[in-house]
Amino acid sequence: MATIKDVSEKAGVSQATVSRVLNGSDKVVESTCEKVMAAVEALGYRPNTLARAMASGRSGIVGMMVPELASPVYSPLMGEAEALLRKHSKQLIVASGHCDPKLEREAIDFLLQCRCDALILMAEAVSDEYLLDIAKANVEVVIVNRAVDGLESNCVSLDNIAGGKLATQFLIDAGHTHIGCITGPQFKPDARDRQSGFLQALRDHEIAYSADRITEGNYTEQSGYEGMKSLSSKGVSAVLCGNDEMAFGAIAYCRDHQIKVPEDVSIMGFDNLHFARYTYPALTTMHFPIDEMAISAAHLILNRCYNIDPTAPITRRYQPNIVERQSVNKSA
Amino acid sequence: MATIKDVSEKAGVSQATVSRVLNGSDKVVESTCEKVMAAVEALGYRPNTLARAMASGRSGIVGMMVPELASPVYSPLMGEAEALLRKHSKQLIVASGHCDPKLEREAIDFLLQCRCDALILMAEAVSDEYLLDIAKANVEVVIVNRAVDGLESNCVSLDNIAGGKLATQFLIDAGHTHIGCITGPQFKPDARDRQSGFLQALRDHEIAYSADRITEGNYTEQSGYEGMKSLSSKGVSAVLCGNDEMAFGAIAYCRDHQIKVPEDVSIMGFDNLHFARYTYPALTTMHFPIDEMAISAAHLILNRCYNIDPTAPITRRYQPNIVERQSVNKSA
DNA sequence: CTGTTAGCGCTTTCAT
DNA sequence: ATGAAAGCGCTAACAG
Numbered sequence: 001m002a003t004i005k006d007v008s009e010k011a012g013v014s015q016a017t018v019s020r021v022l023n024g025s026d027k028v029v030e031s032t033c034e035k036v037m038a039a040v041e042a043l044g045y046r047p048n049t050l051a052r053a054m055a056s057g058r059s060g061i062v063g064m065m066v067p068e069l070a071s072p073v074y075s076p077l078m079g080e081a082e083a084l085l086r087k088h089s090k091q092l093i094v095a096s097g098h099c100d101p102k103l104e105r106e107a108i109d110f111l112l113q114c115r116c117d118a119l120i121l122m123a124e125a126v127s128d129e130y131l132l133d134i135a136k137a138n139v140e141v142v143i144v145n146r147a148v149d150g151l152e153s154n155c156v157s158l159d160n161i162a163g164g165k166l167a168t169q170f171l172i173d174a175g176h177t178h179i180g181c182i183t184g185p186q187f188k189p190d191a192r193d194r195q196s197g198f199l200q201a202l203r204d205h206e207i208a209y210s211a212d213r214i215t216e217g218n219y220t221e222q223s224g225y226e227g228m229k230s231l232s233s234k235g236v237s238a239v240l241c242g243n244d245e246m247a248f249g250a251i252a253y254c255r256d257h258q259i260k261v262p263e264d265v266s267i268m269g270f271d272n273l274h275f276a277r278y279t280y281p282a283l284t285t286m287h288f289p290i291d292e293m294a295i296s297a298a299h300l301i302l303n304r305c306y307n308i309d310p311t312a313p314i315t316r317r318y319q320p321n322i323v324e325r326q327s328v329n330k331s332a
Numbered sequence: 333m334a335t336i337k338d339v340s341e342k343a344g345v346s347q348a349t350v351s352r353v354l355n356g357s358d359k360v361v362e363s364t365c366e367k368v369m370a371a372v373e374a375l376g377y378r379p380n381t382l383a384r385a386m387a388s389g390r391s392g393i394v395g396m397m398v399p400e401l402a403s404p405v406y407s408p409l410m411g412e413a414e415a416l417l418r419k420h421s422k423q424l425i426v427a428s429g430h431c432d433p434k435l436e437r438e439a440i441d442f443l444l445q446c447r448c449d450a451l452i453l454m455a456e457a458v459s460d461e462y463l464l465d466i467a468k469a470n471v472e473v474v475i476v477n478r479a480v481d482g483l484e485s486n487c488v489s490l491d492n493i494a495g496g497k498l499a500t501q502f503l504i505d506a507g508h509t510h511i512g513c514i515t516g517p518q519f520k521p522d523a524r525d526r527q528s529g530f531l532q533a534l535r536d537h538e539i540a541y542s543a544d545r546i547t548e549g550n551y552t553e554q555s556g557y558e559g560m561k562s563l564s565s566k567g568v569s570a571v572l573c574g575n576d577e578m579a580f581g582a583i584a585y586c587r588d589h590q591i592k593v594p595e596d597v598s599i600m601g602f603d604n605l606h607f608a609r610y611t612y613p614a615l616t617t618m619h620f621p622i623d624e625m626a627i628s629a630a631h632l633i634l635n636r637c638y639n640i641d642p643t644a645p646i647t648r649r650y651q652p653n654i655v656e657r658q659s660v661n662k663s664a
Numbered sequence: 665c666t667g668t669t670a671g672c673g674c675t676t677t678c679a680t
Numbered sequence: 681a682t683g684a685a686a687g688c689g690c691t692a693a694c695a696g
Binding site: 013014015016017020027028029032051053054055056057 | 681682683684685687688689690
């Protein structure tokens with residue numbers, strides 16, 4: 001593969017000059033410029049990103065960590081961020097943390113070793129302190145879906161408490177008083193928040209809280225199925241699920257056991273996955289604006305790290321809203 | 333951030349020695365080793381991947397191009413490949429080509445500039461010739477979901493013709509003779525192949541081919557919805573969709589228009605997306621073993637490029653198989 | 665077993 | 681406006 005040296009020789013100029021025309025930085029006289037471009041063309045030269053990063057101390061790479069690469073929930077985060085970053089010639093590299101503190105640290109380490117200029121982290125397992133440490137290093141850090149104390153201006157998060165509350169209120173307004181909840185795994189901040197919103201709404205409406213109407217799942221369909229099974233004998237007329245996938249599982253359980261949704265039991269999800277509209281009945285759920293959050297995160301980095309688009313509006317705290325479809329009975 | 337020089341000074345040895353203990357390559361005496369490790373620890377040193385790649389001529393990075401980062405179809409490709417590669421300390425970086433020849437070239441260029449040791453390409457828009465050119469360069473290339481003449485040993489593909497045929501046969505065996513087809517966009521090789529399998533099966537069974545029972549979609553739900561609309565007046569008892577997403581759209585159309593699936597019309601998908609089991613009725617479809625293909629692709633690279641696991645079994649040509657659920661009426 | 669010495673391909677002063 | 685030269689942080693012969 002051709003190097004800058006080859007190009008400079010072929011064009012009869014110095015390497016510095018080649019570098020200058022390629023980066024459009026300094027003023028180069030028209031004719032020299034053409035000679036260089038011709039040589040680049042002839043040799044099929046592609047600048048070596050690695051070498052460029054080494055010499056300049058800027059890699060142009062932004063690293064992202066998500067829990068899983070293959071997940072309907074996080075995919076949009078990668079998709080949207082990549083699109084925007086690419087538009088400004090920044091490259092996104094992604095690593096997955098698999099919700100495990102050790103793996104998350106490894107992933108972040110990897111990203112750091114790649115000398116990313118900035119990091120977008122969707123960290124679920126690692127501690128706040130660890131994140132604070134990272135943020136002190138000389139990389140710009142943006143944390144998605146989690147509000148870390150002391151890192152307010154680096155976080156783009158969703159108000160999950162308000163979401164849980166809003167969803168529950170919707171169910172209450174629809175006339176439900178016997179409401180069950182299949183929560184996400186309690187070690188995850190978002191799962192805890194959603195549940196606490198649920199509890200708050202109950203309290204606000206002075207509806208008796210009943211521990212056996214709450215069951216903990218792990219965000220998978222399977223656990224939603226199990227959760228629904230255990231709730232089905234508890235006399236609930238509505239079930240709030242910690243996420244859409246568990247809601248899919250709950251619906252599947254109902255179908256398998258001749259429980260009609262929403263006539264016999266209403267089911268509500270959380271996330272508004274793309275597919276939520278295709279279940280039967282179509283799932284009523286809370287919208288998680290992850291694509292917008294991705295864009296805010298990317299803008300934040302573009303601003304702070306590369307000084308691009310400093311006027312782009314950035315929202316740091318998002319409010320979920322209800323997407324009403326057919327899985328909730330409103331005449332209960 | 334600490335460099336190898338800092339470490340070598342702190343440990344009182346040469347940089348070369350530090351490099352040796354870090355790479356476990358050469359023999360280093362125990363005591364030296366400990367000194368170095370202590371210094372590494374004390375300084376919080378992380379080797380610079382970029383510099384390492386430059387000096388060694390090997391980046392340890394494998395590049396992947398997929399049509400979209402956020403897609404239920406391609407996600408597993410990234411997820412599985414990353415998991416396996418990471419297990420062997422290789423990093424995956426992903427770029428998206430958006431099904432556009434220009435963007436695909438840019439993505440591949442980017443990957444090449446990053447000096448990836450190998451490329452996993454899911455290229456839909458770029459020509460065979462272009463792929464042949466790339467393969468001639470000094471990167472290992474694996475092409476997924478496309479069989480390129482002259483690159484047989486670098487391709488991991490799915491027999492889409494056989495898949496289209498098998499699916500159609502299944503419909504025919506179920507008693508259907510008036511079969512419609514919503515195909516994918518014809519500029520995509522897989523869409524063409526699936527359609528030609530459909531046509532072959534019809535021919536094999538001497539069922540009259542009727543052009544107005546075939547409509548071209550673009551793999552989106554929306555286009556499936558539209559396709560079903562146009563087919564609904566053509567007297568078909570079954571519809572084969574070019575992919576699951578269009579099948580979802582077709583089902584949605586039927587639901588909106590009181591057409592019962594599968595009593596009035598049977599619908600069959602292609603891909604077996606994770607979500608296909610959650611539609612109502614649950615979608616009968618062809619399984620696209622993309623996770624296994626991802627693993628084969630990754631193994632191929634591990635073998636050829638890094639000489640790891642040379643005995644791992646690798647399949648280059650996959651056969652889709654039927655996943656029977658509830659959307660096809662078998663007593664037609 | 666360990667140190668010395670060249671680079672890897674590029675950017676960036678500093679001269680001219 | 682352009683060239684010369686010094687690194688960026690690391691690995692890889694080659695000595696010893």
